[in-house]
Amino acid sequence: MREITYRKVVAERFGGSDVLRTVQATLPVPPPGHARVRVLAAGIGFTDLMARSGDYLLQRRTPFTPGYELAGEVVDFTVDSRTPAWLRAGARVAAALTKMAAYSEFITLPLWQLVPLPEGLDPHLASAVPLDYLTAISLLDTHGRLRTGDTVLIQGASGGVGQAVGTLGRLRGLRMYGTASSSGSREALARHGVTFIDYRREDFEVVLREREPDGVQAVFDHIGGNNLSKGYRVLAPGGVLVSYAFSGRPGRMVGDTVRGAARVKFMNLQPHRRTALSMVPREIKADHAGYRTALGNLLDMAKRGAITPQIAATFPLAKAADVHAALERREITGKVVLTMS
Ligand SMILES: NC(=O)c1ccc[n+]([C@@H]2O[C@H](COP(=O)([O-])OP(=O)(O)OC[C@H]3O[C@@H](n4cnc5c(N)ncnc54)[C@H](OP(=O)(O)O)[C@@H]3O)[C@@H](O)[C@H]2O)c1
Structure with missing residues (x-):
């Protein structure tokens, strides 16, 4: 084993998309219980853009490499007592990270974080699964505790997380309403059985009071x-209000996120209804086995076509800054995947 020289994208400071630079780095031999992975594809989420701007609560320092999710190929690893039996050099894997770092040609990860890709699953598709779909599981199952026939409201139903909630919600037999504004959202949401509420023209509270006078079992809010x-x-x-927000007003997102979290906790003191906060990176850290089982099941579902993440575009790693700019200008809507040559 020797050092690997590779390229990664770094946000040198907080700011606009121009703070993203592609730099060269070296990856040392992995410590015990870790693998070096050649990244084949990394998913881009809205959280990456917030982190780059300095608006994300869980990324308060620069420099850093954005990206919470990837699919790749194991290069080498250093065994420890918990090395899984399936692990070998060349094995294809996916991972959701607990700390951003995925916009990179190579990465060192702890072995517990690696989940094998089912044979034949396209790594580009696989890289679009981890964060959005694990967040959907956190919302629906961990915090929502929903049953077939329950009714829910998904805020941001046309987004990466929102579409994952719609897809899994349909499989769970939920009745769903979703807010969005993008053109084509009505049809896209209808495919998952989600009733569209245009947040620019309609007040979701008025709509739901009229159509669901007894109330809904869960609201997922970002x-x-x-x-x-x-x-x-x-x-x-x-019922339960689950906040999955890492968002707020431009330039005030961190303060708004903290205030929102405090408000959600305070609301939970009231009787008869619950509130909860979903923070997937922390939930993964707290339950490694649960993370692996959930991601393994999701990748199997992707292989079978039971979930079909919609990839709007793929770009090479060096174009990360252009992709961030295009997403901010809303020239691209939907999931974008970075590919490494
Ligand atoms: N809890 C966690 O661990 C976790 C994990 C992943 C992501 N997140 C958070 O989840 C949020 C969404 O991430 P994403 O990657 O899915 O983003 P995304 O793909 O950019 O989607 C954002 C969605 O929000 C909608 N939206 C924008 N303004 C709205 C408003 N005023 N009312 C209702 N909907 C509105 C957009 O709808 P239109 O485009 O149709 O207008 C779009 O559907 C972010 O805050 C992210 O940080 C949290």
Whole structure:
């Protein structure tokens, strides 16, 4: 084993897309219980853009490499007592990271974080699964505790996370409403059985009061602010408001995120309804086995076509800054995947 020289994207400071640079680095021999992985594809999420701007609570330092999810190929590894039996050099794997670092040609990861790709699953498709779909599982199962026939509201239903919630929600037999505005959202949401609410023209609270007078069993919110109280008010007794927000007003996102989290905790003191916070990187850290089982199942579902992440575009690693700029200008909507040559 020797050092590997490779390229990665680094946000040198917080700021616009121009702070992203492609730099050369070296990867040392992996420590015990770790593998070096050649990254084949890395998914881009809205959280990456927030982190680059300095608006993400869990990424407060620069320099850093964005990206929470990847698919790749194991180069080599150093065994320890927990080395899985399937692990070998050349094995294809996917991972959700607990600390951003995926926009990179190579990465060192702890062995517990690697989940084998099912034979034949396209790594580009696989790289679009981890964060959005694990977040959907956190919302629906860990915090939502929903049953077939329950009714839910998904804020941001046309986004990466929102579409994953819609896909898995349909498989769980939920009745679903979703807010969005993008052109084509109505048809896209209808494919998952989600009733479209255009947040630019309609007030979701008014719509739900009229159509679901007994309330809904869960609201998944990434907007925060006043929307939290509105979401709480449309809950049925026993219902739950789950905040998955790392968002807020431009330039005030960190403060808004913290205030939103405090508000959600405070609301949980009231009787008859629950509130919860979803923070997937922390949930992965807290339950390695649960993470591996959930991601393994999701990758199997992707292989079988039971979930079909929609990839809007793929770009080479060196174009990361252009992709961030295009996403911010809303020239691309939907999931983008970076590919490494
Ligand atoms: N809890 C966690 O661990 C976790 C994990 C992953 C992501 N997240 C967070 O989840 C959020 C979404 O991430 P993503 O990658 O899915 O982003 P995304 O793909 O950019 O989607 C954002 C969605 O928000 C919608 N939206 C924008 N303004 C809205 C408003 N005022 N009311 C309702 N919907 C609105 C957009 O709809 P249109 O485009 O149709 O207007 C779009 O559907 C981010 O805050 C991210 O940080 C949290």
